[in-house]
Amino acid sequence: MKNTLSRRERVKLANRKAILSAAEEVFAQKGFYAATTDEIAERAEFSKGALYTYFRSKEEIFLSLMREKVGSLEKKIKESIKVTLNPIEGIENLIKAHLEFFEENKEFFQIMASERGRFEMGIKNRLRRELMRRFQSYLKEVEGVMKAAVDNKELKAIDPNHLAIALIGMIHSFTAQWILTGGESSLMELSPVITMLFFGGAKG
Amino acid sequence: MKNTLSRRERVKLANRKAILSAAEEVFAQKGFYAATTDEIAERAEFSKGALYTYFRSKEEIFLSLMREKVGSLEKKIKESIKVTLNPIEGIENLIKAHLEFFEENKEFFQIMASERGRFEMGIKNRLRRELMRRFQSYLKEVEGVMKAAVDNKELKAIDPNHLAIALIGMIHSFTAQWILTGGESSLMELSPVITMLFFGGAKG
Amino acid sequence: MKNTLSRRERVKLANRKAILSAAEEVFAQKGFYAATTDEIAERAEFSKGALYTYFRSKEEIFLSLMREKVGSLEKKIKESIKVTLNPIEGIENLIKAHLEFFEENKEFFQIMASERGRFEMGIKNRLRRELMRRFQSYLKEVEGVMKAAVDNKELKAIDPNHLAIALIGMIHSFTAQWILTGGESSLMELSPVITMLFFGGAKG
Amino acid sequence: MKNTLSRRERVKLANRKAILSAAEEVFAQKGFYAATTDEIAERAEFSKGALYTYFRSKEEIFLSLMREKVGSLEKKIKESIKVTLNPIEGIENLIKAHLEFFEENKEFFQIMASERGRFEMGIKNRLRRELMRRFQSYLKEVEGVMKAAVDNKELKAIDPNHLAIALIGMIHSFTAQWILTGGESSLMELSPVITMLFFGGAKG
DNA sequence: CATGAATGAGGATTCATTCAT
DNA sequence: GATGAATGAATCCTCATTCAT
Structure with a gap:
């Protein structure tokens, strides 16, 4: 290699x-x-x-870092989905893949969480544009699985975009809380709760 | 007064x-x-x-601002819950209250989203400590409603802390996306989707 | 004022x-x-x-300085010429004006002598362009008197541009040497020599 | 050799x-x-x-370069004079030699024109001292021809130092202008004008 | 109290020079 | 000898904070 x-x-x-x-x-x-x-x-x-x-600059260090990380995340997500042709299983894998990635990339998660809102600034920058694009592409990936599951009637007939937003929101929220409370225990352990809540909801 | x-x-x-x-x-x-x-x-x-x-300083402007806003949010959340004694309805109100608040306080949301991870820095600072406390107290509030609902058997027997994290994650995620895409249409309109997904989950 | x-x-x-x-x-x-x-x-x-x-920047300090000085020089030269309608006398005045100005502005002379060749660099800069323009305009002024004198048949039928270059070269050379040797005695004292050499040449 | x-x-x-x-x-x-x-x-x-x-250093590169060039110039000037025993002709040759040298050494001329004023800085430096010395020696050479011509009564009874300064000033001025305007046509062509103006002056 | 010029610590960046390979 | 990565001193510029008016 x-x-x-x-x-x-x-x-x-x-x-x-x-x-x-x-x-x-x-x-x-x-x-x-x-x-x-x-x-x-x-x-x-x-x-x-x-x-x-x-x-070339501090900004380039930052953007290079983000590019590599977002790239890895994207790749990992794609792989997690491709393993199976069953959308539900795909989403389960996707949740696990996310948690695994964030557990191994705590720092990246923190950076992304706080700087994402400002990726758009200075849009002339080639690296920034690429970063935005990659990020969008990662979101589309998640949306894609959702759509497949909806089409399959395995999920409710909800806008796949909304489903993606909801799931990612939950994942990020659990990750953020995990980091805030020290990040000691394994984040992966939360995978079942998230899966259950996402698919089955909270109502008893 | x-x-x-x-x-x-x-x-x-x-x-x-x-x-x-x-x-x-x-x-x-x-x-x-x-x-x-x-x-x-x-x-x-x-x-x-x-x-x-x-x-006294730029930091104090920042922290004062955050304190006031987190305070309002906290107050609004508390009120939204108290209206009813029915926990499920309480959670529905809480979702609406959040969306309403963020719709009126886009800027605050953006600031909070990107700076929250660093509230802990410089913890000696009185204002910072107070801010952290207020933020925790807001989370506890949400957790409280969840616990009531769980105790009532209206929600699954899941750690109320997890329920709170999941719901807040979804709300933040939808808000963030709404802002990113221009914040034109009403954020409040998303309330039913969030409610449905939180309670009933995505599975069809 | x-x-x-x-x-x-x-x-x-x-x-x-x-x-x-x-x-x-x-x-x-x-x-x-x-x-x-x-x-x-x-x-x-x-x-x-x-x-x-x-x-705004070091460069702006530099260019502002040069602009003011070149402006003063230009003004002084113009005035020295306008006093008389006789071209020969005008040139004499012009020599004196130059020497007087450089005697009072030794530093400026040194800067101009060494940086002039690089005024052209970074031509996008507004101040730089203005500076170039002003400098050209000062040269044209000198050329103008020469032309008048040539037209009057008071000077040989030589390209006025060449006459201007020759005179300015002599003036600058004497000034540079005067500064190099300490700049003690009065530079103005050299006015007759320069005048004599410019008009009558060196041949005995 | x-x-x-x-x-x-x-x-x-x-x-x-x-x-x-x-x-x-x-x-x-x-x-x-x-x-x-x-x-x-x-x-x-x-x-x-x-x-x-x-x-040894960037400065040494610079000074070595200047030394070699000033040395060549000096040598060329000396040779141009020695060819003839007639001072007037010597000066004519000297003008041509200058122009020829600068035409072939545009870059050197530009460097010299802008850095000469600062040769004196850091005078402890052996190379700098040598450079100054060489430069003076070149000037003395020109002065020498002038003195010979004055002694011969071929030039007016003017301080030879002044005559040298005047001639060199004219030559430099024409060269500088030639470079500024692109340096296309031959600089040598200006030799007659300079010669005429130096010897006969501008008056018609 | 309000103002906005002055301060100066701090930070990103450049570049001559050195030195391990 | 040649290379080019590493060094770190030097420099321009920013900006929170202060203070005389």
Whole structure:
């Protein structure tokens, strides 16, 4: 997979990753603005200047990070759905995939939750546009499964968009609360509750 | 209630409100950091210096604003519940109350959505602590109704905390999407869908 | 002339002048790039931040300075010519005016001499364009007198543009040398030599 | 003369020249400060590190370049004079030699014109001192011819220093203007005008 | 009280120079 | 010797906060 890269290139790639990883922590804790290049560099154990060997600007670090993460999320979601042809099972998998991903990417979740509303700003930026697009595409994916399930009469005849919004809202809400209360126990454990509530509702 | 205030005091209060109102717009658009006192002052039609007559710092403007808004939300929620003794109806009212509030307080919603994760930062701050407390208290309120409904066997025997998280997640998600897509049509119209999904689930 | 300005406005104007004056010294000594905003601020006895109350950027300080100076030079040259209708006398006056101006504006001369070649860079800039234009207009002014004298048959039938270039070259050269050797004695004293050489040439 | 150099030494010398040549272009376009070692290295088709094998610092590149060029100019001027024993003819040759040199060394002219005023800075520097010395020596050379011509009564009894300043000023001015207007036609063509104006003056 | 100019700490970014490979 | 990534000092600019008027 990566055996055509020279040693130097492999080092560069690893350094890039280290910077992104450090940035992820800092952005999660402080948000885009309050995060400083100083802190990112320090946490990545690089000089401040080195960041600029790998990225053009602080914004580019941020957007690259988001792009990679949103990309992984999107991929994971797609895969979780494709495993089965049964829409209901697909949605169950999708819930699990989400929780698994957020459990492994707490920091990304925090960043996304707080910065998403501002992705639209500075729309001229190529990376920002791409990010928006990827995010939309991830939402459409979820909507797609919903539609399939509705068409199959396995779900009520509700606008698939609304179904997607509802499910994602629940997932995000549980994840946020899990992080707020320390993120100790496994987030995955909540999968049955969410599944049950989404499909069967709360009424007894 | 406030008719014992001197003219001067009434003016001060009005000015405070004007500043908070201006701040709300700016914080919503730009977030806490990117918002500048310059812009807040300008939009409030005050000098930059005047802000500091009414508030100790930019942070205090922010926190005061949030406190007032979270306070109103909390109050509104409490009232929506008290109207009825029937828990199910209470939850329906609570959904409507939320949507109504967010429809009237789009800016606040945006701010809350993006800054909530960082309320905990700098916890020594009196205002921050109070804000956290108020926010928790609002959540407890929702949880309370859920518990009543569960006890009444009107809802499934699920941890009321989970029920609250699920419902709030759905509400926030719909609100966020509504804002993202322009916030034109009435958010209130979504109340039936949310109610139906929360109580009855998605399964057909 | 300035009696319609409020006190505050007069202070602002004076501060602006103080900054420009400090900048003039620093730019003359170090050139545009090596000059630092720190040093300009310090020499103007202002904080670094204050510069930005009066100017948008270091470049704007530089260009504003140049604009004012080139403007004064242009004005002085025009006036020196208009005094008389006799072209020869006009040129004599023009030489004197130049020397007088450069003697009083040593720093400006140094800046102009070294930065002129790069005025063209970044041509999108409004101020830069204006500066170029002003500079051209000053050259045209000199050319104009030359043409008048040629038309009058008081000067040889040489391209007035060449005459202007030659005279200005001599003036600049003498000024540069005068500054290089300390600028002690009066530059004005060189007026007769320049006049003589320009009109009569070196041949004995 | 240089046939005793080993291959290695010849390569080093060639590399040095390539770097200086690249530096000349960059310094001419951007000036000393705005020129970056990155760009010089790139244009010389060397790595940035290689520059430091051949030169101790960016400043040394600059000064070495100037030294070589000023040296060539000086040499060319000396030769142009020595050809003849007739001072008038010597000056004519000198004008032509200047124009020829600047036509072939546009970049150097631009650099010299804008950086000369700052050669004095950091006078402790050995290279800087040498450069100043060489420049003075070039001026003295011109002054020498003038003195000879004055002694010969072929030129008016004017301080030879002034005569040198005047002539050089004219030459520089014409060169600068030629470059500013694109440097298309031959600069050499201006030789007769300069000669005529210098010797005979402008008066008709 | 209101004003808005002044302050200065802080932050992103650049770039000459060094040095491990 | 050559390379180019890493360094970190230096620099421009921003903006919350203060304070004289």
